[in-house]
Amino acid sequence: MLGAVRRRMGLWLGALASAAVLGCAGGAAPATLQPAQPLPPPRADVELVSLPADLVFDRTVGAEMAVVFRHTSHVEFAGRRCIACHPAPFRMLAPERKAEHPEMDEGGSCGSCHDGQRAFATTDEESCEICHVGLDP
């Protein structure tokens, strides 16, 4: 019985192999993903007409003045690349209502850019007033 299998398989393997070879003759290696090209910078010649309103963080702990976050001052800094800050560390559709120093001082939240290198550090005591501007600056 297995002899039968053997003989049959010989012919079939041949048929399949030749069909496979013919079916794919001249084939190159399957395309693989190219290493991602660095994307060109976003265009600067279009006005940003609908940036979100300023975000106010007014329940401050240990500070007198509320923090007002302005998109306008950050967007151009990030080269108009929204994905630099969204959706991580900052969500867009349901923005965080709190930003706390312990977290950002360790590199989270605002601290992911405000680390003393890319932008002034959140631990830099001379910079407090840059963010803590109060509700009516």
Place this chain on the structure above:
Amino acid sequence: MSYGLLFDATRCIGCGACSAACKEQNRLPLPIETKTTAYTWTVVEPREGLWVRRLCMHCLEPTCASVCPVAALSKSELGPVVYDANRCIGCRYCVMACPFGVPKYQWDRAVPVVGKCILCADRIAQGLPPACAAVCPTGATMFGEREALVREARARIAAAPERYVDHVYGLEEAGGTSVLMLSSVPFAQLGLKTDLPRQPLPLLTWEVLRKIPDFLLVAGLLLFGIHWITNRRAAVARETENPRPRTSRWRRWLGRGRQP
């Protein structure tokens, strides 16, 4: 009432806010890839000094919904082409057939499903714009009723004919789509297919499929007829050669009238 998006490539700056919001809204894993995948449903691609969005076009008569054997994909009344992962068997016919190359598959999972833009159907049902349109800082992606968007697109072209190619992409492509696009360079240069038929592609298969009931009836009767004639002929020939007492087929089957 059917909604859609109008994407104006002359206004897109390539900031990626749409991709980011999409990830957040649809709880998709990071990172934002450079091509659409099962995990990145929309991207902006640089072409010819412009940026162009890649996303599901939400066809008025979607090929994917037509080919899906379990109706996991469907066109909702509000416009989005939505996907029910619980039905999907993973045949990937939608991936193979979509004229815009939109549905993508989770090739890296043992229990994979399809990933594609669903035009934030839940948000639209709540009266909100899709996440990408909600966050777009330049208004390059605009949400609205499709009819209104078509009027808006035509108005933009009419107002600045030197600024636009005189064509609204998606108005007729593959029978029309809920996502419309405007551009200042020919659409082919943006990597969009311009050789698509103006008729919905599902017509091509439906023309064949709708004939099946008639085919079954006619061919079935024909085969029974042929069987009856050829058998009768053989029976007559047998009887003529070798006559024998008549016994019904039923009695023979019961074993009573069996011939020796």
Place this chain on the structure above:
Amino acid sequence: MRSAPAERTMAAPWGRLGFWRVVFGVLVVLFAAVSVLRFTRGLGATTHLSDAFPWGLWIGFDVLCGVGLAAGAFTLTATVHVFNLRRFEPIVRPTLLTGFLGYLFVIVALLFDLGQPWRIWHPLVFWNPHSVMFEVAWCVMLYTLVLALEFSPIVFEGLRLERPQRVIHLVRTPLVIAGVLLSTLHQSSLGSLYLIVPEKLHPLWYSPLLPLLFFISAVSAGIGMIVVESYLSMRAFGRRLELELLEPLARAMVVGLVLYGFLRAREVFRNGAVAALREPGYEGTLFLLEVGLGIVLPVVLLSFPRIRASDRGLVAGAFFVVLGFVMHRLNVSVTGMERAAGTRYIPSWMEIVVSLALVALGFAAFAAAVRWLPIFPEARRPGAAGVPRG
């Protein structure tokens, strides 16, 4: 009956370790390993499929060819039971067996290819009559059932159960006709699958007539498979080639091929794809190979009565028909889709192992069935004589 080779193989089934036996063993072991990988790590880890090329060898070879090569079953049952040409009856059983195993092969391959194979029954519950795939799914299920019923009398005969044989015998005509209708739909619907990609499938292969072309070529290839299968049985089981039955079938095959070749040529001209044959590119080469080896060569060969009436000529002609058929299905599903996909698809070794192993298991099952069931007339058990044949 020429019994020498049969006895040699039957005498010591577990004897010396032949080359092919080792290959078979290795294949089955690899197959088991790949199966585990496939179902634990997913399609990406085991296949070269991608978003750009979502259908590969398992659809192109296992499904499209498996179904087509099983077409002999409905062709022959229709010949014998509808057209009442009873003299072909001796080859009905092995053909039914080939058809049944072919469909099982397709179903197992589908279990590998589907992303969520445990939902294979979903088309029964979630309907979409606009989908060709929905039609395909129903045809696979129903025709496998029909084939199982058509085949069951052979099993009952083997088990010497007479009453169930009579029940099946009573419904045989409707069963055969249902089988013919389902097969016609199924064979053509595999072609219809590609109707919806006019801008993706290369004009050398795209045609609004795809369903018809798939059907006609399947009938021809189904007959080709009957001849090839008879030849393999001759070699494996020491049987004689039933030339007096196969030769008229081969004539029908040639008629089918000529019609098929004519329609293919017409469609290529209508698509204006003749220019594609002169362009540099592998599509033209593969098209010419497919048409030359699979249509022209067998038509020419089998048009000579002397070649057709010889064992060797007949088998060679049938082999090329089957080869051309396989090439056509692979060209439609792979070659013709590559340009639009913008990528090349070469199956991974794991995809090839699964396909080869399933073919090998099919052969093992065929051999086992021949060993245990009355497939060939001379193997019928004496007690079962006189019972109506399936």
